[in-house]
Amino acid sequence: xxxxxxxxxxxxxxxxxxxxxxxxxxxxxxxxxxxxxxxxxxxxxxxxxxxxxxxxxxxxxxxxxxxxxxxxxxxxxxxxxxxxxxxxxxxxxxxxxxxxxxxxxxxxxxxxxxxxxxxxxxxxxxxxxxxxxxxxxxxxxxxxxxxxxxxxxxxxxxxxxxxxxxxxxxxxxxxxxxxxxxxxxxxxxxxxxxxxxxxxxxxxxxxxxxxxxxxxxxxxxxxxxxxxxxxxxxxxxxxxxxxxxxxxxxxxxxxxxxxxxxxxxxxxxxxxxxxxxxxxxxxxxxxxxxxxxxxxxxxxxxxxxxxxxxxxxxxxxxxxxxxxxxxxxxxxxxxxxxxxxxxxxxxxxxxxxxxxxxxxxxxxxxxxxxxxxxxxxxxxxxxxxxxxxxxxxxxxxx
Amino acid sequence: xxxxxxxxxxxxxxxxxxxxxxxxxxxxxxxxxxxxxxxxxxxxxxxxxxxxxxxxxxxxxxxxxxxxxxxxxxxxxxxxxxxxxxxxxxxxxxxxxxxxxxxxxxxxxxxxxxxxxxxxxxxxxxxxxxxxxxxxxxxxxxxxxxxxxxx
Numbered sequence: 162x163x164x165x166x167x168x169x170x171x172x173x174x175x176x177x178x179x180x181x182x183x184x185x186x187x188x189x190x191x192x193x194x195x196x197x198x199x200x201x202x203x204x205x206x207x208x209x210x211x212x213x214x215x216x217x218x219x220x221x222x223x224x225x226x227x228x229x230x231x232x233x234x235x236x237x238x239x240x241x242x243x244x245x246x247x248x249x250x251x252x253x254x255x256x257x258x259x260x261x262x263x264x265x266x267x268x269x270x271x272x273x274x275x276x277x278x279x280x281x282x283x284x285x286x287x288x289x290x291x292x293x294x295x296x297x298x299x300x301x302x303x304x305x306x307x308x309x310x311x312x313x314x315x316x317x318x319x320x321x322x323x324x325x326x327x328x329x330x331x332x333x334x335x336x337x338x339x340x341x342x343x344x345x346x347x348x349x350x351x352x353x354x355x356x357x358x359x360x361x362x363x364x365x366x367x368x369x370x371x372x373x374x375x376x377x378x379x380x381x382x383x384x385x386x387x388x389x390x391x392x393x394x395x396x397x398x399x400x401x402x403x404x405x406x407x408x409x410x411x412x413x414x415x416x417x418x419x420x421x422x423x424x425x426x427x428x429x430x431x432x433x434x435x436x437x438x439x440x441x442x443x444x445x446x447x448x449x450x451x452x453x454x455x456x457x458x459x460x461x462x463x464x465x466x467x468x469x470x471x472x473x474x475x476x477x478x479x480x481x482x483x484x485x486x487x488x489x490x491x492x493x494x495x496x497x498x499x500x501x502x503x504x505x506x507x508x509x510x511x512x513x514x515x516x517x518x519x520x521x522x523x524x525x526x527x528x529x530x531x532x533x534x535x536x537x538x539x540x541x542x543x544x545x546x547x548x549x550x551x552x553x554x555x556x557x558x559x
Numbered sequence: 560x561x562x563x564x565x566x567x568x569x570x571x572x573x574x575x576x577x578x579x580x581x582x583x584x585x586x587x588x589x590x591x592x593x594x595x596x597x598x599x600x601x602x603x604x605x606x607x608x609x610x611x612x613x614x615x616x617x618x619x620x621x622x623x624x625x626x627x628x629x630x631x632x633x634x635x636x637x638x639x640x641x642x643x644x645x646x647x648x649x650x651x652x653x654x655x656x657x658x659x660x661x662x663x664x665x666x667x668x669x670x671x672x673x674x675x676x677x678x679x680x681x682x683x684x685x686x687x688x689x690x691x692x693x694x695x696x697x698x699x700x701x702x703x704x705x706x707x708x709x710x
Contacts, residue, residue: 167572167683196673203574203665218636225602228643232674304636324639324666376589377631377659404589404633404661523599543598
């Protein structure tokens with residue numbers, strides 16, 4: 162008979178943590194810390210450590226859910242404030258449609274709560290490019306899977322993956338339990354993805370493939386000179402189809418100067434030789450793509466840099482299908498100063514400074530069939546087909 | 560008492576204690592609570608716990624009242640959003656058996672228990688080991704100490 166060796170740990174608190182738990186900063190702050198201690202003891206932690214950054218995942222106020230929002234009101238009513246710089250995820254896109262104005266009815270109140278709690282009003286899921294750039298080895302407590310995997314992989318900062326409310330509990334208490342990806346021994350690669358046979362690999366498709374195959378084992382990818390924009394796509398995709406909270410790419414990510422280091426000097430548990438056919442199999446067939454109602458770019462959100470990169474394809478042309486750019490709000494404001502912005506408007510492109518997964522969840526039949534080059538959006542949004550960027554441009558008619 | 564009916568399958572690690580008897584569903588695929596439970600049909604009456612993750616074998620299955628067994632939670636940090644409501648309102652899974660616990664899964668159950676009260680058992684136990692003894696739809700019992708037995 163199988164008997165689990167699992168045992169909960171006991172977290173030893175220092176004096177300041179004991180005072181907080183005893184209610185020195187109020188009952189609700191004590192409850193925030195208590196919840197994190199309980200989760201930490203479940204996950205094997207023996208101490209709570211200070212954090213220096215945070216990121217909030219739950220910025221969408223969906224009227225069908227209640228528990229999260231009621232508890233957030235309790236934090237606000239108790240006067241809680243975040244103790245460390247804490248950025249937040251995108252707007253929900255309440256203004257996008259009639260349906261959204263109803264479904265995201267509580268959004269205005271929700272964003273007011275975020276402001277009152279002291280959260281930086283960036284509303285971006287790519288905060289790691291500008292507003293939230295912790296140094297190598299810094300410890301934080303972040304929500305948003307694509308932020309977590311980017312912080313860990315590309316910045317070498319350390320955060321476990323945290324869901325709604327626990328991101329707040331950590332930023333408000335200032336502590337996180339020490340376990341998982343905060344520890345050196347858990348940052349060693351376990352499975353190897355050999356991409357040496359690929360020519361110009363599509364990072365979205367590769368990420369999706371990695372997530373499916375690695376599941377919750379830590380992936381290492383052989384060298385390919387992905388830039389930081391491509392890594393955003395690869396990492397967010399891998400953390401959609403799998404639990405890839407950290408991915409090493411040889412010679413690209415800071416903890417993977419070579420394969421030996423990335424794998425901790427051990428042989429990989431499994432090696433996947435990735436072929437172009439593996440990646441092509443992830444994408445929708447052409448006849449499916451032809452049924453597209455709307456083409457969506459920007460998940461994770463499109464930056465100023467990416468909008469400029471994509472712009473030449475649209476200049477002097479007019480889209481034949483509705484085409485959306487989901488952009489970081491501040492990047493969209495920057496972009497408006499450029500000629501390319503006006504050209505894209507003339508081409509018929511629409512700019513939405515919000516999360517496409519959220520503003521397209523409830524949509525009318527005229528927008529039923531989505532085509533995107535984002536593997537993450539494809540994975541999460543029902544009816545979103547996956548194509549290459551070139552597929553998306555072709556279907557957009559430019 | 561029929562000995563076969565109370566056959567002990569094993570003893571799991573107790574992340575959240577509880578005593579429950581319910582049909583089990585076993586998957587060897589990671590479970591993504593956001594992909595499963597945030598689709599428009601989940602917001603219709605009676606639809607909250609229906610798995611609508613088109614990439615998961617449970618797609619289309621109502622997970623309410625079931626003990627779910629899977630290797631690990633995967634995906635988005637919004638996972639606790641549906642978990643909190645499903646546990647708080649007691650209209651979701653009856654319990655969870657997971658091979659490799661992840662904070663995303665534990666959070667929803669912990670928050671419901673500590674901030675609202677209602678809870679469900681969360682047990683660490685290998686999915687493949689469980690599958691040697693029971694199949695989808697079989698009723699199993701989880702005891703407070705983590706013992707899993709065929710009911």
